[in-house]
């Protein structure tokens with residue numbers, strides 16, 4: 001379909017979000033059978049195939065194009081349109097928000113920092129489900145202290161004129177690396193102790209000789225992240241994102257996207273999961289107290305997240321204050337799955353039906369909410385220093 | 395909504411007036427509010443009026459009878475210093491009055507306005523809805539509430555009379571009164587919480603132990619960070635209650651207020667330690683005020699329980715706000 005086929009041209013504007021939502025829901029209702037997952041308890045392979053299939057349908061029908069710039073195959077309009085799309089898909093349990101919203105973490109990086117021809121070539125592939133990408137930041141010795149990373153990139157010849165760089169080192173906990181065609185990779189290009197001043201970002205093809213992916217089984221039994229080894233991997237200079245030694249800004253630029261649209265999508269999903277819990281929990285006062293408490297936390301979080309997105313849409317730059325919603329989200333997510341474990345006794349620990357299987361996997365996965373994207377301790381540190389002006393730690 | 399400049403100006407004058415009044419501890423600020431045009435703003439822009447005035451009441455630890463005005467105006471009645479409003483008993487949010495046989499009986503709380511008012515406006519719950527009945531103030535038995543926070547100036551009121559003595563009833567939407575009262579009280583809690591956090595934050599920077607300010611200890615930083623997260627959650631819930639006004643968002647804001655006060659009170663008290671444990675320090679006043687406010691128009695725990703019951707009954711979780 002083309003943009004002109006839409007009766008909602010105006011929903012390219014944020015104030016028509018309600019109309020966009022209405023028409024999107026109508027379209028999803030109409031195509032419900034086609035889009036529905038084919039398995040009750042999909043394996044990760046099946047899940048990934050399902051997500052890419054849904055993305056393809058949505059891209060072909062145009063929904064995946066709203067909110068993205070025209071120079072990368074989008075139809076323009078407010079970024080809130082794509083936030084809304086992710087939220088609606090999550091609520092309908094058509095995609096898993098953690099995996100789907102990787103688009104929000106990775107595509108804007110390409111749009112903002114890649115050569116325009118590169119962005120125009122690859123972003124549509126990500127949106128249309130043709131490709132998956134991953135984020136190679138963390139390393140065995142580099143978690144919270146990202147500026148200490150050591151995976152090295154060295155120019156073939158002079159740094160100013162080299163057409164190729166060679167990468168050596170290792171990344172770890174790289175989500176969905178084994179499904180990915182490309183990786184947004186942070187490398188050390190300055191002296192070993194150059195910290196954030198000596199980091200460069202590259203967009204690396206995962207099928208380049210020298211790249212080895214070893215999937216790791218997570219605590220919930222799913223092999224969702226991986227170790228990635230780089231052994232003298234050649235990367236063309238034209239795949240550099242941002243300037244040489246400018247990789248820190250590339251990494252930091254992700255924050256506003258992650259803390260706005262990704263969060264809203266995750267919140268939508270958590271509401272849906274709370275609804276599932278409400279259906280299954282015994283109808284007594286203990287349940288009422290527990291689900292009431294989770295609903296309260298989700299409500300405050302949703303209110304906060306909404307305000308943040310409106311600030312972003314009106315041109316504000318997001319910064320340290322988004323650590324507040326990061327803490328609220330991590331806390332609410334874990335509270336929800338703690339509630340499930342309490343109100344559905346034995347389900348997480350003993351039962352083997354598909355419904356129990358998903359509560360178990362998600363319960364275990366929810367423990368990562370205080371770890372990834374900056375641990376909760378790191379967030380509190382930012383809040384103390386930047387928002388409360390308590391000075392630096394010794 | 396008033397624009398940002400008008401809002402800033404009004405906020406500033408409210409703050410100054412309350413700061414002046416705070417010199418005389420416990421002295422009510424009703425006079426100052428009247429001069430500032432509180433009633434006019436409440437009639438024209440209730441959301442802004444309630445947000446600005448009650449937040450300032452909270453942060454200045456001031457007392458006023460403004461809650462009477464909030465309830466009366468939300469119920470569509472004129473406001474007057476001559477008419478006190480009977481508020482629900484502690485913990486309750488139902489109308490305080492009921493008819494038993496041919497008697498009108500009511501038990502509730504009132505602000506200090508009841509001491510000088512000519513009449514008391516009594517919300518009376520009936521099968522057909524809530525009626526408002528005007529009772530001569532002389533027919534109300536009034537006793538001061540000491541409790542944890544005598545400075546709040548609340549009164550316990552009981553009424554038991556032949557409705558013949560009361561003026562003709564009016565049917566009103568009680569939920570509207572409850573919703574705006576809950577928002578007002580939650581703003582007051584928000585103001586008090588910010589005040590507690592600022593006391594603790596300043597203390598952390600100034601207090602030196604083991605040769606450095608205690609603000610450098612990560613355990614202290616974490617407590618204050620969590621207190622700020624709680625304050626921000628409350629502000630967000632209050633903004634949502636203004637944007638999507640109605641009984642549900644107001645109830646949830648009141649519940650968030652109770653939870654926030656509990657977190658902020660506990661974290662700040664621990665950081666203030668011995669110094670904050672004396673009544674010479676301002677902390678205790680704010681802590682006690684927030685404890686008292688949790689019991690007005692429904693406590694957080696009760697709101698959470700009834701919201702939870704509603705979710706279980708309906709099998710759904712209302713989203714309440716959209717992007």
Ligand SMILES: Cc1cc2nc3c(=O)[nH]c(=O)nc-3n(C[C@H](O)[C@H](O)[C@H](O)COP(=O)(O)OP(=O)(O)OC[C@H]3O[C@@H](n4cnc5c(N)ncnc54)[C@H](O)[C@@H]3O)c2cc1C
Nearest residue numbers: 135136137138143144173174175368371372373375377378
């Ligand atoms: C499910 C999952 C998916 C992930 N996906 C990706 C991905 O796709 N790409 C990627 O690059 N990374 C990914 N990560 C890695 C993630 O970003 C790191 O785990 C995270 O940054 C924390 O680093 P770490 O695990 O090394 O913990 P560490 O930094 O070693 O921290 C260990 C503990 O010490 C605390 N600590 C550390 N520093 C401080 C401090 N200054 N003050 C107080 N406490 C501190 C931490 O809070 C934590 O409790 C993923 C992780 C998980 C769990």
